[in-house]
Amino acid sequence: MPIAVVIPLYNHENYIGEALRSVLEQTRPVQRIVVIDDGSRDRSVDMVRKFEDNRITLRTQENAGAHVTLNRAVAEAARDCEFIAVLNSDDLFHPERLEKCVGFLESNPSADVVCTALKLIDPSGAVLEDSHPKARWARTVWAAGEDDLCAWLGIANFAKSSSNFVARREAFLTHPFRAYRYVHDYFFAAICALEHKLGVLRDELLYYRTHPSNTIKSDPLEKVTREVLQMNLDLVREIAPRLAGSLQMRRDFAAYLRNLLGNHADFRAEAFVQVLGQLVAQMPTEALDGMVRGMTGAEFPELSEPSSRVLKKQIAEAEKISAMKNEMERSNWLRIGRKLGFLSDSF
Template identity: 40%
Template sequence: MGTDPLVSVVIPSYNHEKYIESAISSVLNQTYKNLELIVIDDGSKDRSLELIRQFKDPRLQVHAQENAGAHATINRGLEMAQGDFLTVLNSDDLYEPERLEICLKRFADNPDLGLVSSWINVIGSEGNLLGVKQGWENMQPWDLGDPDRSFRKTGSFSLNLLSSNYVATTSNMLWTRAVYQAVGGMRDLRFVHDWDYLLRVASQFPCEQVEQPLMRYRIHDSNTIHSNYDWMMFEICWVITANLNRFFGSQLFNKEELSAEITDLDMLYESINFQGNEKLVWLIQNYLTHLTQQGHPSPEEELIHNKTLREFFISKVKKPVEEQAPSRPPVLHRLHSHLKKVKQRMF
């Protein structure tokens, strides 16, 4: 790579006329200038495409398509990308001005890195700051039994991903072309395609987190995660079941002493929370084993592509107990609870 490698930014745009101009501007106004911006409008029904086409910058490419979904739109953009580094920005999020410059310095300092993320400024629908998510250190989506015995004590980027998607969003990932060539694109998931991608990358490549908020992640009522609790919980159970064994023998259970193996087992036990859906996890795991033994070429994808199978597993998601259950999905409930405390301290 040259001293100023090309960065490809992909924005999948869908019905975010309120936010899309800010998203695009946050890319074009980066302090790092050698970039291409690929915006693909995924069949928006509002004025998004009209607003996108008002921008006049030679680094910007605009494409329109019939609605295909987030993961397919992202993958199309990644296939078009020419950059040495690849990244995605959701059309309701924003980059801080120095994001690319600071993240690229991490890669320059450590050429072995495959992916970099950062802390996050969490904002409301109108752009007001709600709090700063500091990776795995705060705003946990669910309780861990004993954090001092969990993966949190390791300070490991990859192992902490097994507890939750603390990176939080597709917008918070910058990775190399070598990673893309090895891992490929996003898989066809509605809620956790970013988490799945992170686990696939982190199991193979060194990754780092910049301890500085370099993007703004927007919380609003139309976030995808609001839409279907059961489907979301199925995908959470699926993503851990489908990816956990990628870490065996390399980052987990890679030591000869039995005591070290027991320590890894204990950390794993304290780090995983399936919200009462352990039976569903057991079912997914055993059916994946069955498909593998039958010689199925892609057993993991079968569970998410086969509508009949997917709906069966979704139907087995355990509903949260009413008096304990938040009105939001647990991932957002914990986040909003923390942000409420943040705002109370602010005022």
């Protein structure tokens, strides 16, 4: 099956060459590489033009944002390629990434998307030492991994980046990247997990570059937390029509939400509660009461599930999260974050 890699490019003249080489050196060759420059003001386009490989297609456009650029690149690649991998222009693929990821999708027809463990690299491309706070943070997030991907995503966005998605084209076309600045990858991972279309490989097959200009680190925290709130409200809206007819989706989203409400990162439960309160307050009392009274055990079997069974599940989940938090408490990154006001003392 044909494979394409799509690369949204913006002001990465120092990194795009290395990114392209990591694609060209894959053990499973690609048939197409679609690079779309999103209005770079540096020499990024010139760096791409140095590559004389007829598999590379370069497009340029006025600055439109990452989600527009990604969706345009996907649409072009989807014309003749069954599998599509995303690579942001400052990240790198492990040489075996496509061989293992596409192989996973070929062997698991129920999965439409796969992401992998990753390594963090610095601006020069060197892998961060295990003792580095950011590397330890990432390792702890992956150590918290469990079979329930929805619950795991509630703890943290373990996918980390849109670079970490290799998918069948239908997955990207069905769920195009949304107009977020920071979390289009998080929404995509969450909706795919809730639909049981997401797979995970524990192999470290992506090199994610950390540098001062990473989008989510270069803007005020309030913008990030507000967008994470918006993303989760959008997620509720997206799945709402399907919740009544699917006990499994209700359970999966409950597992996600249960961990999300105690999230250590950029979700603020208090803000979520405020929005929920306003929505309930605006709903007519008769409509709200009727909705609750209309829920029967026949349609919603969880209403009659023994409390002891529910409690046993929740205790097991709480113990796992507690162990993760204890590990993270030893991180200098958290202590620095609290001192600078990036994280509350509640975590």
